[in-house]
Amino acid sequence: MRLRTLLCLGVVIVAFAPELRAQQLDVRLVTDEAEAVLAILAKKKANETVTPADWARVFSSEGYTRLKKRELSMQRPFEDAEFQKFVLSDELAQRAAALEETLAKWKRADVTRSGELALAYLPAGAHIRAKIYPVIKPRDNSFVFEVKSDPAIFLFLDPAVTQKKFENTLAHELHHIGYGATCPSAETSAAIAKLSTQSQIALRWISAFGEGFAMLAAAGGPSVHPHEVSQPDERARWDNDLKNFNTDLKKVEDFLVRVLEGKIEGDAMQKEGFAFFGIQGPWYTVGWQMVSLIEETYGRKKLIEVMCDQRLLLTAYNEAAATYNRQTKEPLAMWSESVVKLK
Numbered sequence: 182m183r184l185r186t187l188l189c190l191g192v193v194i195v196a197f198a199p200e201l202r203a204q205q206l207d208v209r210l211v212t213d214e215a216e217a218v219l220a221i222l223a224k225k226k227a228n229e230t231v232t233p234a235d236w237a238r239v240f241s242s243e244g245y246t247r248l249k250k251r252e253l254s255m256q257r258p259f260e261d262a263e264f265q266k267f268v269l270s271d272e273l274a275q276r277a278a279a280l281e282e283t284l285a286k287w288k289r290a291d292v293t294r295s296g297e298l299a300l301a302y303l304p305a306g307a308h309i310r311a312k313i314y315p316v317i318k319p320r321d322n323s324f325v326f327e328v329k330s331d332p333a334i335f336l337f338l339d340p341a342v343t344q345k346k347f348e349n350t351l352a353h354e355l356h357h358i359g360y361g362a363t364c365p366s367a368e369t370s371a372a373i374a375k376l377s378t379q380s381q382i383a384l385r386w387i388s389a390f391g392e393g394f395a396m397l398a399a400a401g402g403p404s405v406h407p408h409e410v411s412q413p414d415e416r417a418r419w420d421n422d423l424k425n426f427n428t429d430l431k432k433v434e435d436f437l438v439r440v441l442e443g444k445i446e447g448d449a450m451q452k453e454g455f456a457f458f459g460i461q462g463p464w465y466t467v468g469w470q471m472v473s474l475i476e477e478t479y480g481r482k483k484l485i486e487v488m489c490d491q492r493l494l495l496t497a498y499n500e501a502a503a504t505y506n507r508q509t510k511e512p513l514a515m516w517s518e519s520v521v522k523l524k
Contacts, residue, residue: 393468
C-alpha cells in the first residue's frame with residue numbers, strides 16, 4: 182500500500198495504511214523550529230537583515246515553545262536572547278549547510294517502519310502517539326517529554342546521524358513512548374503498590390532495563406546487532422562494554438541489594454543509579470543481553486509479559502540463563518535470590 186505524506190508548514194503528517202495498524206500509530210514529524218532557524222542562517226549567509234518576524238517565527242514554532250517548556254521544567258535557564266546569540270554564532274553558521282542537508286534526509290525517514298518495530302515489542306492493542314521534533318539547539322542531547330499527556334521526542338539535529346540511524350533512534354524512543362502508555366497494567370500496578378517501599382524503589386530502578394528492551398525493539402530482534410546502522414566506533418564501544426556483562430550485572434545487583442536494604446538513599450542513590458546509564462551503560466547492555474536471551478529461549482510473547490510486569494523479569498532471565506549455561510563454557514552471571522524475591 183502507498184504511504185501518503187503531507188508536508189505543510191514544517192509538519193510532516195504520516196498516514197498509515199490499514200495493514201500497518203493505522204489505529205495504533207499516530208506519529209508526526211514537526212520540523213518548524215529547525216526550518217525557522219535555517220531560514221535565519223540563510224539570511225545571515227546572504228547578508229540580509231534578520232527581522233523581528235524571522236525571530237517570531239522561531240519563538241512561536243511548536244518545536245521551540247515545547248523545547249523551552251521542557252528546559253524550564255528541568256530548572257534550566259532558557260532565554261530567547263541567549264538562543265538568538267546561539268543562532269547568530271559563527272560556529273552555527275559554519276554548520277548551516279550540513280544541518281539543512283541532514284534535515285532533508287531525516288524528513289525522508291521511514292517513520293512507519295520505526296513505529297512498527299516499536300509496536301512489535303509491545304502488548305497486542307498497544308498504541309503509539311507522538312510528535313517528533315528534530316531541533317537545532319545549544320545542547321546536543323535527545324529526550325522524550327510529556328509521555329503521559331502529549332508525547333514528544335526531541336532529537337538534536339546532528340549531521341553525524343544518518344537517515345538509517347535516525348530511524349533506529351526513532352524506533353527506540355517510540356518504544357519508550359508506547360511502553361510508558363501501556364505497561365504496567367492497572368492490575369500489575371495495584372499489586373506492586375502492595376510491596377514494601379524499598380521493593381517498589383528497587384523495581385523502579387529495574388525498569389531502567391527498559392533501555393535494553395528498546396535497543397532490542399529498535400534493532401528488530403535478537404539476531405540483529407543493536408548498532409547495525411551505527412558508526413563503527415559506537416558499535417565497537419558496545420561490543421567492548423558487552424564483554425563486561427557478568428561484572429556489570431553484579432555491580433547493578435550490589436546497588437539493588439543496598440536499595441532493598443535501605444543502605445543507600447536520596448542523592449547518593451540517584452547518583453549511583455543514574456551512572457549505570459552512562460553513554461549506553463549497564464541499563465542498556467545488561468538489559469539488552471537479558472531480554473535477548475529471554476526472547477531466544479521463550480519467545481517474544483513471554484518477553485513482553487515479563488517486561489510489562491518487571492517483578493518477573495529477573496526470574497525469567499535466571500531461568501533462561503540456567504538453560505544457556507548448561508550448554509556453554511562461558512556461563513552468564515545470574516541474579517541472587519536477594520534481588521529476585523521482592524516483598
